[in-house]
Amino acid sequence: MRVGIYGRHLNDSFVPNIQELFNTLRMFGWSVMIYEPFFASLKDRITMDTEPLFFNKHAEIWGKIDLLISIGGDGTFLETIHIVRDSGIPVLGVNTGRLGFLASTHKDEIREVLQFIQEDKYRLQSRSVLTLETKENLFGSTNFALNELTVHKKDSSSMITIHAYFGDLYLNSYWADGLIVATPTGSTAYSLSCGGPIMVPGSRSFVITPIAPHNLNVRPIVVPDDRTIRLKIEGRGNEEFLCTLDSRSVTIDSSIELHIKKAGFELNVVQTDNQNFLNTIRKKMMWGLDSRN
Numbered sequence: 299m300r301v302g303i304y305g306r307h308l309n310d311s312f313v314p315n316i317q318e319l320f321n322t323l324r325m326f327g328w329s330v331m332i333y334e335p336f337f338a339s340l341k342d343r344i345t346m347d348t349e350p351l352f353f354n355k356h357a358e359i360w361g362k363i364d365l366l367i368s369i370g371g372d373g374t375f376l377e378t379i380h381i382v383r384d385s386g387i388p389v390l391g392v393n394t395g396r397l398g399f400l401a402s403t404h405k406d407e408i409r410e411v412l413q414f415i416q417e418d419k420y421r422l423q424s425r426s427v428l429t430l431e432t433k434e435n436l437f438g439s440t441n442f443a444l445n446e447l448t449v450h451k452k453d454s455s456s457m458i459t460i461h462a463y464f465g466d467l468y469l470n471s472y473w474a475d476g477l478i479v480a481t482p483t484g485s486t487a488y489s490l491s492c493g494g495p496i497m498v499p500g501s502r503s504f505v506i507t508p509i510a511p512h513n514l515n516v517r518p519i520v521v522p523d524d525r526t527i528r529l530k531i532e533g534r535g536n537e538e539f540l541c542t543l544d545s546r547s548v549t550i551d552s553s554i555e556l557h558i559k560k561a562g563f564e565l566n567v568v569q570t571d572n573q574n575f576l577n578t579i580r581k582k583m584m585w586g587l588d589s590r591n
Contacts, residue, residue, distance in 0.1 A: 301323060302366040
Protein backbone atom coordinates (compact mmCIF):
# COMPACT_ATOMS: atom_id res chain seq x y z
CA MET A 299 0.00 0.00 0.00
CA ARG A 300 1.27 3.46 -0.94
CA VAL A 301 -0.01 6.19 1.38
CA GLY A 302 -0.03 9.98 1.12
CA ILE A 303 -0.27 12.18 4.24
CA TYR A 304 -1.87 15.63 4.02
CA GLY A 305 -2.25 18.20 6.79
CA ARG A 306 -1.66 21.84 7.63
CA HIS A 307 -0.55 22.08 11.25
CA LEU A 308 -0.56 19.88 14.31
CA ASN A 309 -1.22 20.66 17.95
CA ASP A 310 1.39 19.28 20.35
CA SER A 311 -1.26 17.17 22.08
CA PHE A 312 -1.71 15.16 18.89
CA VAL A 313 1.98 14.34 18.37
CA PRO A 314 1.81 10.93 20.14
CA ASN A 315 -1.07 9.95 17.84
CA ILE A 316 0.72 10.98 14.67
CA GLN A 317 3.76 9.07 15.90
CA GLU A 318 1.54 6.00 16.29
CA LEU A 319 0.28 6.56 12.75
CA PHE A 320 3.79 6.47 11.31
CA ASN A 321 4.75 3.52 13.52
CA THR A 322 1.76 1.57 12.23
CA LEU A 323 2.53 2.43 8.60
CA ARG A 324 6.10 1.22 9.13
CA MET A 325 4.87 -1.99 10.79
CA PHE A 326 2.63 -2.72 7.79
CA GLY A 327 5.45 -1.95 5.37
CA TRP A 328 3.47 0.76 3.59
CA SER A 329 5.39 3.41 1.66
CA VAL A 330 4.72 7.04 2.60
CA MET A 331 4.57 10.38 0.79
CA ILE A 332 3.99 13.51 2.89
CA TYR A 333 2.77 16.97 1.97
CA GLU A 334 6.04 18.85 2.32
CA PRO A 335 4.80 21.93 4.24
CA PHE A 336 3.12 19.61 6.73
CA PHE A 337 6.29 17.57 7.21
CA ALA A 338 8.22 20.78 7.91
CA SER A 339 6.06 21.28 11.01
CA LEU A 340 6.45 17.62 12.04
CA LYS A 341 10.07 16.70 11.50
CA ASP A 342 11.36 17.97 14.85
CA ARG A 343 8.53 16.36 16.81
CA ILE A 344 8.37 12.81 15.45
CA THR A 345 10.86 10.09 14.56
CA MET A 346 10.96 8.17 11.29
CA ASP A 347 13.30 5.37 10.24
CA THR A 348 13.69 6.62 6.68
CA GLU A 349 13.28 9.92 4.89
CA PRO A 350 9.83 10.01 3.27
CA LEU A 351 9.00 11.16 -0.21
CA PHE A 352 7.29 14.54 -0.55
CA PHE A 353 4.57 16.14 -2.64
CA ASN A 354 3.35 19.72 -2.99
CA LYS A 355 0.66 19.54 -5.68
CA HIS A 356 -1.82 17.14 -7.16
CA ALA A 357 0.23 16.05 -10.17
CA GLU A 358 2.94 14.66 -7.89
CA ILE A 359 0.73 11.97 -6.33
CA TRP A 360 -1.23 10.67 -9.31
CA GLY A 361 -0.32 7.04 -9.90
CA LYS A 362 2.03 7.09 -6.90
CA ILE A 363 -0.31 6.57 -3.93
CA ASP A 364 -3.29 4.30 -3.23
CA LEU A 365 -4.69 6.21 -0.24
CA LEU A 366 -4.55 9.78 1.06
CA ILE A 367 -4.83 10.35 4.81
CA SER A 368 -6.09 13.80 5.80
CA ILE A 369 -4.97 14.87 9.29
CA GLY A 370 -6.95 17.77 10.72
CA GLY A 371 -10.54 18.93 10.87
CA ASP A 372 -13.20 19.07 8.19
CA GLY A 373 -11.58 22.18 6.69
CA THR A 374 -8.39 20.22 6.05
CA PHE A 375 -10.42 17.34 4.61
CA LEU A 376 -12.15 19.73 2.18
CA GLU A 377 -8.76 20.79 0.83
CA THR A 378 -7.93 17.22 -0.18
CA ILE A 379 -10.36 17.49 -3.10
CA HIS A 380 -7.82 19.80 -4.73
CA ILE A 381 -5.09 17.22 -4.18
CA VAL A 382 -6.85 14.09 -5.44
CA ARG A 383 -9.22 15.82 -7.93
CA ASP A 384 -10.51 13.26 -10.44
CA SER A 385 -7.80 10.67 -9.73
CA GLY A 386 -10.14 8.41 -7.77
CA ILE A 387 -7.63 8.17 -4.88
CA PRO A 388 -9.59 7.37 -1.68
CA VAL A 389 -9.33 9.73 1.31
CA LEU A 390 -9.34 8.78 4.98
CA GLY A 391 -10.02 11.65 7.41
CA VAL A 392 -8.34 11.60 10.84
CA ASN A 393 -9.98 14.18 13.08
CA THR A 394 -7.85 16.53 15.18
CA GLY A 395 -10.52 19.21 15.24
CA ARG A 396 -13.85 19.42 17.03
CA LEU A 397 -16.89 18.31 15.04
CA GLY A 398 -15.54 16.03 12.32
CA PHE A 399 -18.39 15.12 9.96
CA LEU A 400 -15.87 14.34 7.21
CA ALA A 401 -12.75 13.62 9.24
CA SER A 402 -14.61 10.98 11.22
CA THR A 403 -11.74 8.79 12.44
CA HIS A 404 -10.92 9.73 16.04
CA LYS A 405 -7.27 10.05 17.01
CA ASP A 406 -7.59 7.05 19.35
CA GLU A 407 -8.89 4.89 16.48
CA ILE A 408 -5.96 5.36 14.10
CA ARG A 409 -4.31 1.97 14.61
CA GLU A 410 -7.63 0.12 14.54
CA VAL A 411 -8.77 1.79 11.33
CA LEU A 412 -5.43 1.19 9.59
CA GLN A 413 -5.67 -2.47 10.64
CA PHE A 414 -9.10 -2.66 9.00
CA ILE A 415 -7.63 -1.23 5.81
CA GLN A 416 -4.71 -3.67 5.98
CA GLU A 417 -7.22 -6.54 6.22
CA ASP A 418 -9.35 -5.07 3.41
CA LYS A 419 -12.26 -4.54 5.82
CA TYR A 420 -13.42 -1.19 4.54
CA ARG A 421 -15.60 0.33 1.85
CA LEU A 422 -15.53 3.44 -0.28
CA GLN A 423 -18.36 5.95 -0.11
CA SER A 424 -18.67 8.21 -3.16
CA ARG A 425 -19.33 11.89 -2.43
CA SER A 426 -20.62 14.10 -5.24
CA VAL A 427 -18.79 17.31 -6.13
CA LEU A 428 -20.21 20.50 -7.63
CA THR A 429 -18.46 22.61 -10.21
CA LEU A 430 -18.81 26.28 -11.11
CA GLU A 431 -18.67 27.49 -14.69
CA THR A 432 -18.33 31.17 -15.60
CA LYS A 433 -17.07 32.97 -18.68
CA GLU A 434 -14.50 34.62 -16.44
CA ASN A 435 -13.20 31.25 -15.14
CA LEU A 436 -13.24 32.65 -11.60
CA PHE A 437 -11.49 29.76 -9.83
CA GLY A 438 -9.28 28.54 -12.65
CA SER A 439 -8.67 24.79 -12.73
CA THR A 440 -9.98 24.33 -9.16
CA ASN A 441 -13.53 25.43 -9.91
CA PHE A 442 -15.14 22.71 -7.80
CA ALA A 443 -16.28 22.18 -4.20
CA LEU A 444 -17.16 19.23 -2.01
CA ASN A 445 -19.49 21.21 0.29
CA GLU A 446 -21.08 24.22 -1.34
CA LEU A 447 -21.09 27.32 -3.46
CA THR A 448 -22.20 30.48 -1.69
CA VAL A 449 -22.98 33.96 -2.94
CA HIS A 450 -23.09 36.64 -0.27
CA LYS A 451 -23.40 40.39 0.10
CA LYS A 452 -20.17 42.32 0.60
CA ASP A 453 -19.42 45.50 2.55
CA SER A 454 -23.05 46.49 2.86
CA SER A 455 -25.97 46.06 5.21
CA SER A 456 -28.41 45.99 2.28
CA MET A 457 -29.86 42.74 1.05
CA ILE A 458 -29.03 41.45 -2.40
CA THR A 459 -31.27 39.86 -5.00
CA ILE A 460 -30.36 36.48 -6.46
CA HIS A 461 -32.36 35.30 -9.47
CA ALA A 462 -32.21 31.50 -9.60
CA TYR A 463 -32.97 29.23 -12.54
CA PHE A 464 -33.14 25.44 -12.52
CA GLY A 465 -32.25 24.25 -15.98
CA ASP A 466 -34.35 26.36 -18.32
CA LEU A 467 -36.96 27.04 -15.65
CA TYR A 468 -37.16 30.16 -13.51
CA LEU A 469 -37.11 29.12 -9.83
CA ASN A 470 -37.22 32.24 -7.66
CA SER A 471 -35.77 35.64 -6.88
CA TYR A 472 -34.27 35.59 -3.41
CA TRP A 473 -34.08 38.83 -1.42
CA ALA A 474 -31.58 37.80 1.20
CA ASP A 475 -28.06 38.17 2.56
CA GLY A 476 -27.00 35.40 0.21
CA LEU A 477 -27.69 31.94 -1.18
CA ILE A 478 -26.10 28.51 -0.72
CA VAL A 479 -26.06 25.67 -3.25
CA ALA A 480 -24.89 22.60 -1.34
CA THR A 481 -24.12 18.98 -2.15
CA PRO A 482 -25.35 16.20 0.17
CA THR A 483 -21.96 16.43 1.90
CA GLY A 484 -22.40 20.19 2.32
CA SER A 485 -25.93 19.76 3.66
CA THR A 486 -24.43 19.27 7.15
CA ALA A 487 -22.31 22.43 6.90
CA TYR A 488 -23.29 26.07 6.23
CA SER A 489 -26.62 25.05 4.72
CA LEU A 490 -27.64 23.22 7.90
CA SER A 491 -26.86 26.28 10.04
CA CYS A 492 -29.19 28.30 7.79
CA GLY A 493 -32.08 25.87 8.24
CA GLY A 494 -31.39 23.52 5.34
CA PRO A 495 -32.20 19.79 5.48
CA ILE A 496 -29.69 16.99 6.02
CA MET A 497 -29.21 14.85 2.90
CA VAL A 498 -27.71 11.38 2.93
CA PRO A 499 -24.64 10.95 0.66
CA GLY A 500 -25.67 9.47 -2.66
CA SER A 501 -28.95 11.41 -2.73
CA ARG A 502 -28.09 12.79 -6.20
CA SER A 503 -29.43 16.19 -5.25
CA PHE A 504 -28.49 19.75 -4.45
CA VAL A 505 -30.13 21.87 -1.77
CA ILE A 506 -30.64 25.58 -2.41
CA THR A 507 -30.74 27.44 0.90
CA PRO A 508 -31.28 31.20 1.33
CA ILE A 509 -29.26 33.08 3.94
CA ALA A 510 -31.47 35.34 6.10
CA PRO A 511 -34.23 35.76 3.47
CA HIS A 512 -36.47 38.83 3.59
CA ASN A 513 -39.59 36.76 2.88
CA LEU A 514 -40.18 34.31 5.73
CA ASN A 515 -42.18 31.95 3.50
CA VAL A 516 -39.06 31.22 1.42
CA ARG A 517 -37.60 27.86 2.39
CA PRO A 518 -34.72 25.65 1.26
CA ILE A 519 -35.50 23.45 -1.72
CA VAL A 520 -33.95 20.14 -2.77
CA VAL A 521 -33.48 19.67 -6.51
CA PRO A 522 -31.98 16.88 -8.66
CA ASP A 523 -28.31 17.35 -9.50
CA ASP A 524 -28.69 16.44 -13.19
CA ARG A 525 -29.45 20.01 -14.30
CA THR A 526 -27.53 23.27 -14.20
CA ILE A 527 -28.45 25.89 -11.60
CA ARG A 528 -27.97 29.45 -12.89
CA LEU A 529 -27.65 32.45 -10.60
CA LYS A 530 -27.80 36.15 -11.47
CA ILE A 531 -27.06 38.61 -8.67
CA GLU A 532 -27.89 42.26 -8.24
CA GLY A 533 -27.66 44.67 -5.33
CA ARG A 534 -29.03 48.01 -4.28
CA GLY A 535 -26.21 50.50 -4.11
CA ASN A 536 -23.62 47.75 -4.09
CA GLU A 537 -22.39 46.00 -7.21
CA GLU A 538 -19.78 43.76 -5.58
CA PHE A 539 -20.56 40.38 -4.03
CA LEU A 540 -18.66 37.42 -2.63
CA CYS A 541 -18.66 34.08 -4.41
CA THR A 542 -17.27 31.19 -2.37
CA LEU A 543 -16.39 27.58 -3.19
CA ASP A 544 -15.95 25.85 0.16
CA SER A 545 -13.33 28.08 1.84
CA ARG A 546 -12.11 30.02 -1.22
CA SER A 547 -13.69 33.36 -2.14
CA VAL A 548 -13.53 35.83 -5.00
CA THR A 549 -15.26 39.16 -5.52
CA ILE A 550 -17.72 39.34 -8.40
CA ASP A 551 -20.11 41.92 -9.82
CA SER A 552 -23.60 41.77 -11.27
CA SER A 553 -22.32 41.15 -14.81
CA ILE A 554 -21.18 37.64 -13.87
CA GLU A 555 -23.64 34.76 -14.22
CA LEU A 556 -22.91 31.64 -12.19
CA HIS A 557 -23.56 28.16 -13.59
CA ILE A 558 -23.46 25.37 -11.00
CA LYS A 559 -23.69 21.70 -11.87
CA LYS A 560 -22.53 18.30 -10.72
CA ALA A 561 -18.87 17.63 -11.52
CA GLY A 562 -17.87 14.73 -13.71
CA PHE A 563 -16.09 12.98 -10.83
CA GLU A 564 -16.73 12.07 -7.20
CA LEU A 565 -14.57 11.88 -4.08
CA ASN A 566 -14.06 8.41 -2.59
CA VAL A 567 -14.16 8.46 1.22
CA VAL A 568 -12.82 5.50 3.23
CA GLN A 569 -15.16 4.05 5.84
CA THR A 570 -14.75 0.96 7.99
CA ASP A 571 -17.59 -1.33 9.04
CA ASN A 572 -18.23 0.63 12.25
CA GLN A 573 -18.28 3.98 10.43
CA ASN A 574 -21.26 5.25 8.46
CA PHE A 575 -23.04 8.52 7.84
CA LEU A 576 -25.99 7.81 10.13
CA ASN A 577 -23.74 6.83 13.03
CA THR A 578 -21.78 10.05 12.52
CA ILE A 579 -24.95 12.17 12.46
CA ARG A 580 -26.30 10.59 15.64
CA LYS A 581 -22.98 11.02 17.43
CA LYS A 582 -22.15 14.56 16.32
CA MET A 583 -25.69 15.91 16.76
CA MET A 584 -26.37 13.88 19.91
CA TRP A 585 -29.56 12.38 18.53
CA GLY A 586 -31.30 9.88 20.78
CA LEU A 587 -29.79 11.27 23.98
CA ASP A 588 -32.17 12.12 26.79
CA SER A 589 -31.25 15.65 27.84
CA ARG A 590 -33.10 15.13 31.11
CA ASN A 591 -30.37 12.80 32.38
